[in-house]
Amino acid sequence: AQSVTQLGSHVSVSEGALVLLRCNYSSSVPPYLFWYVQYPNQGLQLLLKYTTGATLVKGINGFEAEFKKSETSFHLTKPSAHMSDAAEYFCAVSRITGRRALTFGSGTRLQVQP
Amino acid sequence: AAGVIQSPRHLIKEKRETATLKCYPIPRHDTVYWYQQGPGQDPQLLISFYEKMQSDKGSIPDRFSAQQFSDYHSELNMSSLELGDSALYFCASSPRDRAGNTIYFGEGSWLTVV
Numbered sequence: 001a002q003s004v005t006q007l008g009s010h011v012s013v014s015e016g017a018l019v020l021l022r023c024n025y026s027s028s029v030p031p032y033l034f035w036y037v038q039y040p041n042q043g044l045q046l047l048l049k050y051t052t053g054a055t056l057v058k059g060i061n062g063f064e065a066e067f068k069k070s071e072t073s074f075h076l077t078k079p080s081a082h083m084s085d086a087a088e089y090f091c092a093v094s095r096i097t098g099r100r101a102l103t104f105g106s107g108t109r110l111q112v113q114p
Numbered sequence: 115a116a117g118v119i120q121s122p123r124h125l126i127k128e129k130r131e132t133a134t135l136k137c138y139p140i141p142r143h144d145t146v147y148w149y150q151q152g153p154g155q156d157p158q159l160l161i162s163f164y165e166k167m168q169s170d171k172g173s174i175p176d177r178f179s180a181q182q183f184s185d186y187h188s189e190l191n192m193s194s195l196e197l198g199d200s201a202l203y204f205c206a207s208s209p210r211d212r213a214g215n216t217i218y219f220g221e222g223s224w225l226t227v228v
Contacts, residue, residue, distance in 0.1 A: 036219075043118075043204060044157070044219040090156060101147055101170040102217055104156040 002027035004074075004091045006105035014113050019063075019078040021108045023091030026072065033074040034092040034102065035065055044090065050074060061085070086112045116140055118220035120205050126226045127195050135190040135223045139207030145169065146188040147217060148180055149204040157204055163188060164210075195227045 007022040025031060035047040048059025055067040065076045074091060088109050092102040119138040127133050139146050145164045149157040150173075159172030163182035174180070177195075182188045192199060206219040 043221045044206075046216055046218070049216065101159045101162050101172065102157075103159070106156050 002031050002093050002095060003103060004033075004093045004105040006089075006091050006108050008108055009106065010109045010111065012111040012113060013081045015083055016080050019076070019081045019085065019110065021076040021089050021091075021110065023065075023074045023076065023105060024072050025074060025091075025093050027093065027095075029096065030067075030069055031093045031095055033065075033067060034094070035059065035063070035074075035076050036090045036092060036104075037061075038088040038090065038107075040087075047076070047089075081110075081112045083112050083114065086110055118205055118207050118218055120203075120220040120223050122223060123221065124224045124226075126228060128228055129195055129197065131195050131227075132191070132193045133195060133225060134192070135203055135205070135225075137188045137190070137205030137207075137220065139186050139188070139205075140218055143207035143209050143218075144186055145208045145210060145215075146182055146186070147204075147206040147208075148174075148188070148190050149206065149219075151202045151204060151222070153201070160190070160203075192225075195225075197227050200225060200227045 003026045005024045032051045034049045036044040048057045050057045050067045058064045063078045090107045091105040121136045147162040148160040151157040160174040162170040166182045180190045202222045204222045206217045208215045208217045
């Protein structure tokens with residue numbers, strides 16, 4: 001079975017500081033990986049995804065993530081945090097064959113301090 | 115652009131009652147997913163459909179049933195409601211039941227069981 005682990009249920013950064021949200025996956029074969037963001041009382045919005053090709057993936061709102069097979073990681077970064085980035089972030093994985101639905105990590109709540 | 119439409123957005127039911135949630139996927143999307151997100155938890159897959167056939171089955175209780183209709187909309191029927199069923203229920207859709215395709219989420223339906 002595949003799964004993702006998000007290290008840190010809460011991350012707090014200052015406005016303008018680097019954002020780093022960690023995600024490690026567990027899978028017998030490299031899966032497809034996703035980052036979603038959830039603002040309060042809203043649905044899930046896709047930030048970015050990795051399927052094949054370039055391992056550095058750029059998403060919306062200035063976020064990017066790098067797929068590192070050797071480290072089984074897919075960490076999400078943003079060079080400079082903005083107050084509007086405060087939200088819950090979910091890393092998710094899907095198999096490349098068979099069951100294709102997303103399996104989510106436990107989420108990381110990002111707080112941005114002024 | 116059209117998004118995934120869920121109705122109702124909020125509903126309150128008493129224990130042992132029945133509730134039905136509806137989902138209208140993005141046009142030309144033939145795959146629908148239902149997720150349940152408890153308070154402070156990550157979304158958990160309940161069930162998914164591709165071309166009106168069940169595709170994935172997650173942690174859906176026997177009290178729940180779902181189907182996808184000829185126009186691709188889907189309904190989640192929940193009976194004998196329990197307090198623990200109180201959650202945010204997401205519907206999501208994608209263009210094909212193929213791994214790596216972006217899954218788009220609706221705003222969710224808040225169910226409160228009292």
